[in-house]
Amino acid sequence: MSSENPKRMLFEQFAAVARTLGNGHRLELLELLAQGERSVERLADLSGLAIANASQHLQNLRRAGLVTTRREGKRIFYRLSDETVVSLLGSLRKVAERNLAEVERVVAGYFRERDALEPVTRPELIRRMRRGLATVIDVRPQEEFAAGHIPGAINVPLKDLARRLKELPSTKEVVAYCRGPYCVLSYEAVWALRHRGFKARRLEDGYPEWKMAGLPVELQSAGS
Amino acid sequence: MSSENPKRMLFEQFAAVARTLGNGHRLELLELLAQGERSVERLADLSGLAIANASQHLQNLRRAGLVTTRREGKRIFYRLSDETVVSLLGSLRKVAERNLAEVERVVAGYFRERDALEPVTRPELIRRMRRGLATVIDVRPQEEFAAGHIPGAINVPLKDLARRLKELPSTKEVVAYCRGPYCVLSYEAVWALRHRGFKARRLEDGYPEWKMAGLPVELQSAGS
DNA sequence: ACATCATTCAATTACTTAATTGAATGATAG
DNA sequence: CTATCATTCAATTAAGTAATTGAATGATGT
Numbered sequence: 001m002s003s004e005n006p007k008r009m010l011f012e013q014f015a016a017v018a019r020t021l022g023n024g025h026r027l028e029l030l031e032l033l034a035q036g037e038r039s040v041e042r043l044a045d046l047s048g049l050a051i052a053n054a055s056q057h058l059q060n061l062r063r064a065g066l067v068t069t070r071r072e073g074k075r076i077f078y079r080l081s082d083e084t085v086v087s088l089l090g091s092l093r094k095v096a097e098r099n100l101a102e103v104e105r106v107v108a109g110y111f112r113e114r115d116a117l118e119p120v121t122r123p124e125l126i127r128r129m130r131r132g133l134a135t136v137i138d139v140r141p142q143e144e145f146a147a148g149h150i151p152g153a154i155n156v157p158l159k160d161l162a163r164r165l166k167e168l169p170s171t172k173e174v175v176a177y178c179r180g181p182y183c184v185l186s187y188e189a190v191w192a193l194r195h196r197g198f199k200a201r202r203l204e205d206g207y208p209e210w211k212m213a214g215l216p217v218e219l220q221s222a223g224s
Numbered sequence: 225m226s227s228e229n230p231k232r233m234l235f236e237q238f239a240a241v242a243r244t245l246g247n248g249h250r251l252e253l254l255e256l257l258a259q260g261e262r263s264v265e266r267l268a269d270l271s272g273l274a275i276a277n278a279s280q281h282l283q284n285l286r287r288a289g290l291v292t293t294r295r296e297g298k299r300i301f302y303r304l305s306d307e308t309v310v311s312l313l314g315s316l317r318k319v320a321e322r323n324l325a326e327v328e329r330v331v332a333g334y335f336r337e338r339d340a341l342e343p344v345t346r347p348e349l350i351r352r353m354r355r356g357l358a359t360v361i362d363v364r365p366q367e368e369f370a371a372g373h374i375p376g377a378i379n380v381p382l383k384d385l386a387r388r389l390k391e392l393p394s395t396k397e398v399v400a401y402c403r404g405p406y407c408v409l410s411y412e413a414v415w416a417l418r419h420r421g422f423k424a425r426r427l428e429d430g431y432p433e434w435k436m437a438g439l440p441v442e443l444q445s446a447g448s
Numbered sequence: 449a450c451a452t453c454a455t456t457c458a459a460t461t462a463c464t465t466a467a468t469t470g471a472a473t474g475a476t477a478g
Numbered sequence: 479c480t481a482t483c484a485t486t487c488a489a490t491t492a493a494g495t496a497a498t499t500g501a502a503t504g505a506t507g508t
Contacts, residue, residue: 276467
């Protein structure tokens with residue numbers, strides 16, 4: 001049915017890209033890739049997919065031009081093609097969020113006290129960092145932190161949080177961030193910190209959005 | 225398979241929206257709706273779909289929260305839910321354009337001398353209009369013009385262009401616009417005007433993008 | 449060259465989606 | 479309240495997509 005009408009052909013091409021986004025697992029893979037490049041095995045592991053299945057989804061994404069690959073020895077690393085993909089995902093999220101009552105329900109039900117956590121916006125965080133009013137913690141796993149993070153942030157993976165409370169200021173505000181607006185890590189971190197008497201808030205979105213906004217990033221912190 | 229993992233549920237919701245965009249006909253319907261609201265019959269007609277088929281696609285779009293409806297007598301009018309939908313479509317186009325060689329090929333092959341037509345950007349057009357350097361013509365059909373257009377534009381539907389050349393200035397530049405970057409009307413208009421000795425250029429995108437950018441629009445021009 | 453490991457390919461099965469047809473709704477005009 | 483018109487619904491058929499399995503590729507280290 002590939003009509004010769006050029007307009008319809010274009011719509012068909014656009015639709016093919018949208019169709020590729022039309023699968024929860026592929027969206028999850030894209031979100032993982034927004035953190036940085038990853039091998040097939042790693043992605044399969046992180047997303048809970050069988051390797052062959054993950055491989056096929058990744059190939060779909062590649063066919064749609066959303067990701068590209070790089071070989072390194074036996075491994076093949078996938079990464080997002082460019083930043084336009086991140087902004088497409090952002091638009092998709094925004095529309096879904098705004099238009100689907102269902103999304104509202106899931107968000108409200110799971111992310112506890114969403115508004116009570118009073119997220120900090122990106123420009124607000126920048127101002128507060130400049131004035132030394134905020135300690136920024138990156139609660140993602142060490143590996144993701146190493147691949148890029150907000151300059152000056154301290155890496156405190158969520159699972160280490162409880163035993164590293166000493167490192168955090170008890171009066172100054174702590175701002176936690178992770179992978180993006182729907183990443184639970186920072187929610188959990190803020191919740192935990194508050195229950196221990198800290199002043200803690202979340203960054204309203206995460207590292208991919210920071211990087212995408214063209215703000216400076218820092219690589220490879222000197223090891224703990 | 226609706227897992228109880230909330231993150232996966234969210235991805236599933238987002239994927240549902242993307243899946244809805246994953247069909248050329250539905251994208252075409254959305255593009256038509258970006259011009260303004262339309263009845264089912266009109267949309268079926270414009271898109272060349274059977275009425276029952278168009279109706280079902282429109283209902284899909286509604287389920288995904290992308291469009292809403294309004295009843296008026298026997299007719300039901302569909303329209304886009306909000307501007308976030310236009311920007312989602314824009315992102316989708318941008319990604320597809322950037323990443324799919326196929327799109328490049330279609331565009332290059334069909335839209336003749338694409339670059340040679342030197343499109344005018346939106347801010348540039350605003351400057352030129354202020355200084356009285358450009359006559360702006362809206363080459364969409366009268367009906368679409370009536371539903372909203374760039375203030376000061378003259379409606380010269382493409383099919384009337386040949387017999388209304390007198391109305392256009394032969395020395396001042398004429399800028400034509402229509403429905404968006406992939407709408408052929410303005411391409412055709414510029415091409416025709418140039419071959420008749422006019423100075424003509426296209427606006428790089430169309431009315432939906434203008435409106436979406438929050439710029440002023442004018443309704444219902446008086447007269448013939 | 450051989451064994452190993454990461455990834456891809458191919459084939460099967462279960463499931464989803466699109467177009468078409470004709471009947472059913474629901475508002476309006478006579 | 480009946481006829482008409484726009485739209486939707488329901489059922490069918492054809493086509494496409496996803497998960498799973500096991501075999502095939504292709505790079506590496508011995």
